[in-house]
Amino acid sequence: MNYSEKVMEHFNNPRNMGEIPDADGVGLVGNPVCGDMMKIFIKVNKDTEVIEDIKFKTFGCGAAIASSSMVTELIKDKGMTIDDALKITNKNVIEELDGLPPVKKHCSVLAEEGLQSAIEDYKKKKQKNG
Amino acid sequence: MSKRIYLDHSSTTYILDEVYDEMIKYLKTFFGNPSSFHSFGREVRKTVEESRERVADVISAEPREIYFTGGGTEADNTAIKGIAYANQSKGNHIITSKIEHHAVLHTCEYLEKKGFRITYLPVDKYGTIDIDALRDTITDKTILISIMHVNNEVGTIQPIEEIGKIAREHNIYFHTDAIQSFGKLPIDVNKMNIDLLSASSHKIYGPKGSGALYIRKGVRIEPLIHGGHHEMNKRAGTENVPGIIGFGKASEIAKKDMENNAYKGIGELRDYLQKGITEKIADVFVNGHPEKRIPVILNVCFKYIEGESIILKLDGKGIAASSGSACTSGDLEPSHVLFAMGVDTALAQGTVRFSLGKKNTKEEMDEVLSVLPGLIENLREMSPFSAEFEFPREAGPRVKHKH
Ligand SMILES: Cc1ncc(COP(=O)(O)O)c(C=O)c1O
Secondary structure: OOOOHHHHHHHHOOOOEOOOOOOOEEEEEEEHHHOEEEEEEEEEOOOOOEEEEEEEEEEOOHHHHHHHHHHHHHHOOOOOEHHHHOOOOHHHHHHHOOOOOHHHHHHHHHHHHHHHHHHHHHHHHHHHHO | OOOOEEOEOOOOOOOOHHHHHHHHHHHHOOOOOOOOOOHHHHHHHHHHHHHHHHHHHHOOOOHHHEEEEOOHHHHHHHHHHHHHHHOOOOOOEEEEEOOOOHHHHHHHHHHHHOOOEEEEEOEOOOOOEOHHHHHHHOOOOEEEEEOOOEOOOOOEEOOHHHHHHHHHHOOOEEEEEOOOOOOOOOOOOOOOOOOEEEEEHHHOOOOOOOEEEEEOOOOOOOOOOOOOOHHHHOOOOOOOHHHHHHHHHHHHHHHHHHHOOHHHHHHHHHHHHHHHHHHHOOOEEEEOOOOOEOOOEEEEEEOOOOHHHHHHHHHHOOEEOEOOOHHHHHHOOOOHHHHHOOOOHHHHOOEEEEEOOOOOOHHHHHHHHHHHHHHHHHHHHHOOOEOOEOOOOOOOOOOOOOO
């Protein structure tokens, strides 16, 4: 099994790794029993709904770490709103990583779901707080 | 990159120079077919038979009890299917264990589909099979017990002498997959009451795709491969001559190494590495039996992180290890061996197997010990899990585990 150079580059130098202590939304997806779990933190501007900061923490293989890194990079510094961010799919992640081995496709799905789950969490909290 | 460090000898080994030198002659000069009557054939036949003696010598067998195969997997398949199909009139029950290599497990699963009944014996937390459970599962329909000598993932040594005794008392054939122990631990097929034994050349510094099955004289099997009269009608096909010669030479050297206690030194290196890892890194768990374990294997779980990511980081530093076993890492499934030993599944995801060989040095262990703690810390920083955010307790149901 071979990873693309891009995957290895993100695995070795992950972007936006860490936590946001006062995050507006947190997504937690996956299961360590299955070998990967991803936690995505977002900071959202309440007026513009632009994602101003995003970070991740991931338990998983090289592809899982690279996919987390890539999905955060796709958002970060682009002034992307949550609606735009919801349009990001695992296919985008795979393309940007120059491909993933077939058995690792699920890692990119996890990245997509992690992002969506963080946005859902943000929306839920927003509703609750009025 | 500086010199690379190879710690994956249980997956495969390099070929020793002496082995290579012997083999090359049979690729270049001596090309004859060992079945031919002319001098070209006879000179090759002579060396093939010498190789058979060398392999037999390692396990105190007679040369005519050694059948060359295309590797360990074929030896396992030939033994298990061969005994099963030859003894169908006597019974259909086979006993094996949950921690066998896939070469045995998948062969047994295949036979299950053909109407055989298979018992997969459980193991304790050290990976040792339960001898009482073995006794209890024997029925008058049991035709074969197949238990590996040394487990390839954790290195635990099974009590095969006891198993052999039980098998003999009940008049049941006993096969052992000795692919990880052949040429490394003393084996005497007569003392241990072994009827069939699988060995593989590329685990003992010989070439790949070459192995042998020992079959006690008088034990009948149904051959897997039909054709000419090669290997006393048990394995048809013109012999893989360079493979056999290489295996023979590697066996001869392995026997001398055992006599010279070479594995004591390797065991000391392994223990040094184990001590260093457990002292320098928190939340690590060593798998396998503390004493009854082959001196070349060190299997460790690093909590809160995943094994493949560790292997990748090590590879980046020029250090080769594996996560569980080569095929386990292709499977993505956490190891069936650790699962059978009751290791928590999330924890089992963070497993690395270091397997040492003849040329490893203390300096190499020091190099591993100098890079590993930083790299584990780096991955743990990336992980959402820690002592503050533990793995879920009941992390999820493990439905029937696929072998
Ligand atoms: C215990 C055990 N059985 C069987 C095999 C298969 O042997 P081979 O690679 O020679 O087919 C291996 C090697 O991977 C092994 O470790």
